[in-house]
Amino acid sequence: MTRPVLEARNLTKEFSGFTAVDDVDLLISEGSIHALIGPNGAGKTTVFNLLTKFLQPTRGQILFHGEDITPLKSAAIARKGIVRSFQISAVFPHMTALENIRVALQTAEGSSYSFWKSGNSLHKLNERCMELLESVGLAEFANTTTVELAYGRKRALELATTLAMEPQLLLLDEPTQGMGSEDVDRVVALVRKAAQGRTVLMVEHNLSVVSKLCDRITVLAQGAVLAEGDYHTVSADPRVREVYMGSAGSGERGSQGAASDNVEAAQ
Template sequence: MTEPYVLETRNLVKEFKGFVAVNDVNLKIQKGHIHALIGPNGAGKTTVFNLLTKFLIPTRGQILYKGDDITPLKSAAIARKGIVRSFQISAVFPHMTALENIRVALQTFEGTSFSFWKSGNSLHKLNARCMELLDSVGLAEFANTTTVELAYGRKRALELATTLAMEPEILLLDEPTQGMGSEDVDRVVELVRTAAKGRTVLMVEHNLSVVSKLCDRITVLAQGAVLTEGDYATVSADPQVREVYMGSDGSGERGASESHENAEAAQ
């Protein structure tokens, strides 16, 4: 009997008051792969991420992790199972140092975030691991730098380090190179490649050059549904994919699915 896919969706659907943002999506993520989810603006990519991590509740369908149905679980339980995500915007504490940001993530992972009776010195035992994580993303020399003083690319690297502090089995990266110049993009590509060793990565990414360098498999979404899937050579040669990308406005504006998602989240 073959091992089940590490992460799988079956007929996943998300509707917002009659609007179908995610339509019958079937994903099969193989263990150890870097798998990209791509598509034009409004294709539903971030909505799928939010469904996988239970920031949104599916209207219908199933989410399976190592063959087990995790659809009923809440976000915290999903994270404890080892499915950890980053976000499109940098999600670090701007007025803490880089090391302190990592230490907060480690405290959360160890379950000591609310141990207010403990001395602050008790946190120093985490510093060695903090430095290992900072070194892994090239930030060791910035350990005592306040995060707000870091360049944008380094903030994203710090966010990756805080995500790795949770020791994920599956790393979900939502547009890790968004808003970066070419030098920072190249750095993040190498960081993702390093972070992927020994784990599975699912990433949303607009930069097709990044996708071509990193990804084993690619799923293309269009209007909330799977358009095609395969390796980069197969997907990039598909005339439907070319038509979808040529027809997108490329303006960076969020499409209808994300607008509906935001409206739902605000309620």
């Protein structure tokens, strides 16, 4: 059996009496691509924030390679090899693509704040920058200011900056959000490539993407685990269809009607 990279036990987050994440158990196996899905407000991003310690859990435990990392702060989590992206593209808009990668590499090697060094000292990082840009299909845009890049390419650049941190566990929050079909296909290929030799946990609303990429899926509803398994198992689960399509016989498709279309289309 593949050993777990990350494990959450009884993970709970309460906000002034409201339980956003309710006693969640999560096991992420080494080398897998694992998806966290669910309707709007299910608690997916909150779980991400707990795992990466942007939020402190009310109760529960987080283990990374068997080590209890629950007390650690987010910077310490990243240094251990747990690196995440965000729903909103997090790149520097007025720097070039290469400069964005170089900042990430400086962070990874601990030289981010060496202001007394000459800018020429950063040139040694350029070869690795170009390798990372090549890996996400952006080599020809190395000297393009990021604000001039199309949205899909900005997300690809963000993936490259994330990979510059040499993550063991890569957490991707809605990597295809707001993309057209062509960009979605490109990002699916990039995520599959990025997953080689590492473990990926992703929040993703596009169930067609999930069906193509993911080995295992955890479905959240109202902050709790509703179902878990491979895509065919969870997509056939009547409870999963219920939370995506709304109550049967209600005469309404519910707020997740578009997601239910994805359930049908991806099968």
